[in-house]
Amino acid sequence: MKAVIPPVKGTRDFYPPQMAVRTWLYQTVRRVSESFGYQEYEAPILEPLALYAAKSGEELVKKQSYVFTDRGGDEITLRPELTPSLARMVAQKQGELVFPLRWWSFGPFWRYEKMQRGRSREFFQWNIDMLGVNSPEADAELVAIAAEFLRTVGLTPAQARIFVNNRRLMEAEFERLGIPPEKRGEVATLVDRRSKMEAAEWEEYATEIGLSGAQLNGLKSLLANEALWQQSEELTRLFEVLRALDVADYVQFDPNIMRGLLYYTGTVFEAFDITGGVRRAILGGGRYDNLLADVGGDPLSGVGFAMGDVVIGIILSELGLIPPLRVQPASVLVTVFSSELLPETLRLAAELRRSGLFVATYPESAKLPKQFKYADRLGMQAVLVLGPDELATGQVTVKDLKRGQQVTVSRTEVYAVVMKILTEA
RNA sequence: GUGCCCAUAGUUCAAUUGGCGGAACGUCUGACUGUGGAUCAGAAGGAUGUGGGUUCGAGACCCACUGGGCACCCCA
Known part of the structure; x- marks a missing residue:
């Protein structure tokens, strides 16, 4: 160095x-x-x-x-x-x-x-x-x-x-x-x-x-x-x-x-x-x-x-008296599937923020494993994927990182699904 | 300001009487072209804190400096 x-x-x-x-x-x-x-x-x-x-x-x-x-x-x-x-x-x-x-x-x-x-x-x-x-x-x-x-x-x-x-x-x-x-x-x-x-x-x-x-x-x-x-x-x-x-x-x-x-x-x-x-x-x-x-x-x-x-x-x-403290304010990462889908991805993130969630987006298009790892390393609880399949059906995939389970739901349900993950965590 | 101890990869540590600086973890890449942690394979990463000195040869020995730890002093 x-x-x-x-x-x-x-x-x-x-x-x-x-x-x-x-x-x-x-x-x-x-x-x-x-x-x-x-x-x-x-x-x-x-x-x-x-x-x-x-x-x-x-x-x-x-x-x-x-x-x-x-x-x-x-x-x-x-x-x-x-x-x-x-x-x-x-x-x-x-x-x-x-x-x-x-x-x-x-x-x-x-x-x-x-x-x-x-x-x-x-x-x-x-x-x-x-x-x-x-x-x-x-x-x-x-x-x-x-x-x-x-x-x-x-x-x-x-x-x-x-x-x-x-x-x-x-x-x-x-x-x-x-x-x-x-x-x-x-x-x-x-x-x-x-x-x-x-x-x-x-x-x-x-x-x-x-x-x-x-x-x-x-x-x-x-x-x-x-x-x-x-x-x-x-x-x-x-x-x-x-x-x-x-x-x-x-x-x-x-x-x-x-x-x-x-x-x-x-x-x-x-x-x-x-x-x-x-x-x-x-x-x-x-x-x-x-x-x-x-x-x-x-x-x-x-x-x-x-x-x-x-x-x-x-x-x-x-004495071990400092409680576990949350260092990452965002609980959700919205992944960027491709450059073409970036605007739609940002729109989704903005919607969720206005409904009260703390949301980070990946700042560029990248391989999904990299983005998932990023979310995991930063201590986020949920990852959202908006790819071509989801776009076609008006849905979003929500993965619970702690449990390793995921569901694909309509866009209007995303907020509720994420909230459920957060309250159960 | 005084005294004692320490300094090697991002981190924790090795390196025989002075003889070509290694490992683990972490990082990156891949196994896996729409999915993190686990596993496996590979790679990158060091002017050995800085500057002098001794020596054919110094990470190792000597001196100074810088930074850190401990004690004194003072205080939260």
């Missing part, structure tokens, strides 16, 4: 089979979002770099964003996340929108990172948020949506779990341990890394940060305390609602969940595959109370989460 210009690193070509999976995921996300009353929206793919400067976190902005200068000299970013765009859109129309506002979106994002399993530089992400309410009940609704999604795609609580924590609770506990406010960011990172490091190495890291032995021990018992949530009124109310929504079996308290984004202020959560296939978060989110003010709006709090298509795609594919 001659040299083909390769795709941009980290992007994926979606051939029809992969596109069918992406569309299926989109439709599943849509169904779950809409079942809770969320409205679909979309933001620009290009945004000013300044939009992310405020709160997205330095790593994300400075190292992972695609930034370029446009012809007018402005610094433009290919969006690495959606929440700042959402904040702007809401801030711009804050006076006329109806709150609490429930919105969802599914679109492309870009992050410049090292390629590895579960990560690509161009990915699709589901975002869903509720703005204008600051309550544990609102937090619970978003967690419940995440759980319903997992249930809808067929993941059981034994396969996937949502881990929940609360930053305010952790702040209070850090306070109790005498950890000064300026050190809490580092301690949060320390907590975040615990599952990724050897125990001894982790303790060494804790000492480096400046934790005393007593503080370290306090922190360790804190992180091992599965009942800690009971000290948080927010989490207590959250779990109560989750039980009422019948998703509690998907959700579990975990004081180790902190999350990297700076703008989270209260409840945070992440879903993981717990069968061990992929160790990355399937989805993650939480409560943010200051985001709108940061982009110039009036203070308004929100809660939401995001799910990338890559990790969930790997997990569902490995």
Whole structure:
């Protein structure tokens, strides 16, 4: 093969089979979002770099964003996340929108990172948020949506779990341990890394940060305390609602969940595959109370989460949870017997399309075996033949490819015969 | 950005201590001039990822690059 210009690193070509999976995921996300009353929206793919400067976190902005200068000299970013765009859109129309506002979106994002399993530089992400309410009940609704999604795609609580924590609770506990406010960011990172490091190495890291032995021990018992949530009124109310929504079996308290984004202020959560296939978060989110003010709006709090298509795609594919998807839209191929019969063939195809069937014609006259094979390879269910014999009697031959049976019927009956084949398939 | 592993036909893989690059599946043609899948026969398909080096001779050994995988980092 001659040299083909390769795709941009980290992007994926979606051939029809992969596109069918992406569309299926989109439709599943849509169904779950809409079942809770969320409205679909979309933001620009290009945004000013300044939009992310405020709160997205330095790593994300400075190292992972695609930034370029446009012809007018402005610094433009290919969006690495959606929440700042959402904040702007809401801030711009804050006076006329109806709150609490429930919105969802599914679109492309870009992050410049090292390629590895579960990560690509161009990915699709589901975002869903509720703005204008600051309550544990609102937090619970978003967690419940995440759980319903997992249930809808067929993941059981034994396969996937949502881990929940609360930053305010952790702040209070850090306070109790005498950890000064300026050190809490580092301690949060320390907590975040615990599952990724050897125990001894982790303790060494804790000492480096400046934790005393007593503080370290306090922190360790804190992180091992599965009942800690009971000290948080927010989490207590959250779990109560989750039980009422019948998703509690998907959700579990975990004081180790902190999350990297700076703008989270209260409840945070992440879903993981717990069968061990992929160790990355399937989805993650939480409560943010200051985001709108940061982009110039009036203070308004929100809660939401995001799910990338890559990790969930790997997990569902490995567990065999992606249903068989139809890649071929046409169910019928009308063969072209000869050049002379081409106009009549096209007329037949047009008639059937107007009656509602999805019909492809062979684009030229060719041997019938070739045309039958074409229909078979593309996954069509019926093949029609209009040859000299049929033309003479005003009939059409309809073959059911799956059963291998065929009938020759009058032209007015073709639609009904094809429909019978399709419904029986 | 750091470290380790990998790269041979469209795909999955062979090729002995360095000695003329093969197979299966897939594709195409025919057996079958009005019928797909199954079977049989035949054919096409490769500058062994790119560029250097060692050697009489490199798919194999050495270096760099590109692409991919895994771990770190970060995160969806």
